[in-house]
Amino acid sequence: MGIAPIIEEHPTPTSALSSVRQELGARTVAAIRTAYTTRFVGAQLQRNPGDFHLLGGAALAPAAGDVVVARVTEIGQHTALQSAEGRRQKLFVGQLVLxxxxxxxxxxxxxxxxxxxxxxxxxxxxGGVASRVESMHASIDAATELEPLGLLARDGQVVNLADFAPLQVHTPSAGASAQPAQTRVPVIAVLGTSMNSGKSTTLGCLVNGLTNAGLDVAAGKATGTGAGNDPNLFKDAGAVSVADFTDFGYPTTYMVRYEQVRDLLVAMIREQAATGADVVVIEIADGLFQGETSRLLNDPVFSLHVDRVVFSAQDALGALAGEQILRAAGLDLAAVSGRLTASPLAAEEARANLRTQVIDTFELCDPQVATALLPRS
Incomplete structure (x- = not known):
């Protein structure tokens, strides 16, 4: 049986459609499981619970990034919620989640x-994203069901992830944009054919190889869905600095206005370059046909800030198509890697048909292999 929230309702009498304010009791706040996406908000909520309350009512329509306290009503595909540190917190019916x-x-x-x-x-x-499912892959379970108790608010205003994000798209760190073009930090982007093509593993191995060569590497994930797995992988691989889009206040980048996605990529590169790293490696999530990814590749801003590209593919045919798309966009494709290299046959097919070198994913941990992918001076 779940912990019953200690909540007092205070309807605001301005209109029949006004929001309903609900005070959060101490037991309720203590019971809430914070997700990876809401880690910065959750830290403030636990530190200063009296500063927050909930807002509910028929007039409220949530927006992307708005933070919600919800009760788990049925366990489905996701049986655990990633914590702020990326630990899998087992979910139970009746639990409260942020x-x-x-x-x-x-x-x-x-x-x-x-x-x-x-x-x-x-x-x-x-990683902690609430939404309403419209379609799903046939092989997975139905989504875990949530019952929102209300939007988290402070001083009567709904809390959005952007309110507590440590980084801002339009306010890069001091000196981040002051480097002359000829002396700026080299930037490598990792892309792939689709979800689960091996992008994050490829990036992690590349970070490890560059680190093994004695370089300070900063890593980032510019697009995708908020989760702690990839940032933790990049840290484990040796990155001296890691950032993802949740650090800028985005739970996901899907459906975000394209100009914001482009500015986010640039801000992330600048932030990571400002750390003093010798090289920056950035992951672009999902596949080349995904909306914002496709637009980014053909945007002059991308080639202005990204020097070389490493491509992850699931099979040889996908690798060939990716090579053609990336070269048509005028990008410097350094290597193909990813899940296809787990199969010697698939890797051999790719090598026989691609102009680009195919490198086994874990060979990227070799410092000589990794440094050979750096931009040519």
Whole structure:
């Protein structure tokens, strides 16, 4: 049986459609499980619980990034919620979770959009994204069900992830944009054919190889769905600095206005370059046909800030198509790697048909292999 929230309702008498303020009791706050996406908000909530309350009511329509306290009503595809540190917190019916509304585009899992009300919704990502499922892959379970209790608010205003994000898209660190073009830090982007093509593992191995060569490497994930797995992998691989889009206040980047996605990429590169790293490696999530990824590749801003590209593919045919798309966009494709290299046959097919070198993923941990992918001076 779940912990019953200690909540007092105070309807605001301005109109029949006004929001309802609900005070959070100490037991309720203590019982809430914070997700990876809401880690910065959750830290403040636990530190100063009296500063926050909930807002509910028929008039409220959540927006992407708005933070919600919800009760788990049925366990489905996601049986655990990633903590601020990326630990899998086992979920139980009746538990309270602090998650963020967001859209999701995941061919292997869910297509979901932010609902127009505070009615029942689903946990569509283990990192802590609440949304309403529109379609799903045939091989997975139905999404874990959530019952929103209300939007988290402070001083009567709904809390959005951006309110507590440590980084801002339009306010890069001092000196981040002051480097002359000829002396700026080299930047490598890792892309892939689709979700689960091996991008994060490829990036992690590349970070490790460059680190083994004695270089300070800063890593980032510019697009995708908020989760702690990849940032933790990059740290474990040896990155001296790691950032992802959740550090800028985005639970996901799907359905975010394209100009914001582009500015986010630039801000992340600048932030990581400002750390003093010798090289910056950035992951671009999902596949080349995904909306914002496709636009980024053909945007002059991308080639202005990214020097070389490493491509992850699941099979040889996907690798060939990716090579053609990336070269047509005028990008410097340094290597192909990813899941296809787990199969000697698939890797051999790729080598026989690609102009680009194919490198086994874990060979990227070799310092000589990794440094050979750096931009040519």
């Amino acid at each position: 998650v963020a509304y967001g859209d999701r585009y995941a061919p292997d899992q869910f297509l979901a959009h932010v609902p127009l009300d505070l009615g029942p919704c689903q946990l569509v990502a283990g």
